[in-house]
Amino acid sequence: MKKAFFLVAISIILTSCGSYVRIGDLTGISNRNLDDSEKYVLLKRDVEAIAKSKNDDALEQAVDNLTKEYEGEFLRNAKIYVKNNGAKVKVIGDVWGIQQTNVNVTTNANAKIELKIGDNVVFKIKKDILEGRIIGLNPNFVIVEYQKRKRKKIIELKYDEVTKTE
Structure with a gap:
């Protein structure tokens, strides 16, 4: 009985450490100020970025990585996942930005x-x-x-x- 309880406890601990936990969906997320006079367009749909950080800014890094990679300004329809108590963050969303005409x-x-x-x-x-x-x-x-x-x-x-x- 003790062995079974021990195995169940270990398996729960191992599975909780290895997977991302979805913490929420956001309509929009940005690390920059947006200009109301600009017309923003969809640049890339359903892209993903993962960031690790020891300084508690993994979410900011993940958003910055996506916007820089696709030359955008902000994300819409963002899904945020966290792993290892916030030290590793995964962001999935649509990149929007200023488009050359x-x-x-x-x-x-x-x-x-x-x-x-x-x-x-x-x-x-x-x-x-x-x-x-x-x-x-x-x-x-x-x-x-x-x-x-x-x-x-x-x-x-x-x-x-x-x-x-x-």
């Missing part, structure tokens, strides 16, 4: 195409050819909002996966 894309035929927020594009998902509108740009991807089955959806596509329409 246009991007020049050069094709293999050396034709220059300028994409900007608000442009209409077509793209292919599986066998379906869909039409959407650009709502965000980042160095590697274009973020497109489209409608499928009367529901608005958002997708990240590579620049060579979209075609600009007039």
Whole structure:
């Protein structure tokens, strides 16, 4: 009986030390002051950062790591997880920031195409050819909002996966 109790106690201690504990969801989180005159756009969806700290600022480091990596200003729809009494923090969320209004894309035929927020594009998902509108740009991807089955959806596509329409 004592062995069984001891094994259960040890297994509970080991499992609680090795996993993250979700402490909450936040609508928005930032370490910077936001400017009301700026228009912020979605730069990257569902990204993750993990930070360790001995100085009790692991959450701040995790948010800074995400915003710096994706050149953003703040996070929306953030989920925060804690491990080891706050010494290790994991943050998952959508990075928002100030977007350059246009991007020049050069094709293999050396034709220059300028994409900007608000442009209409077509793209292919599986066998379906869909039409959407650009709502965000980042160095590697274009973020497109489209409608499928009367529901608005958002997708990240590579620049060579979209075609600009007039």
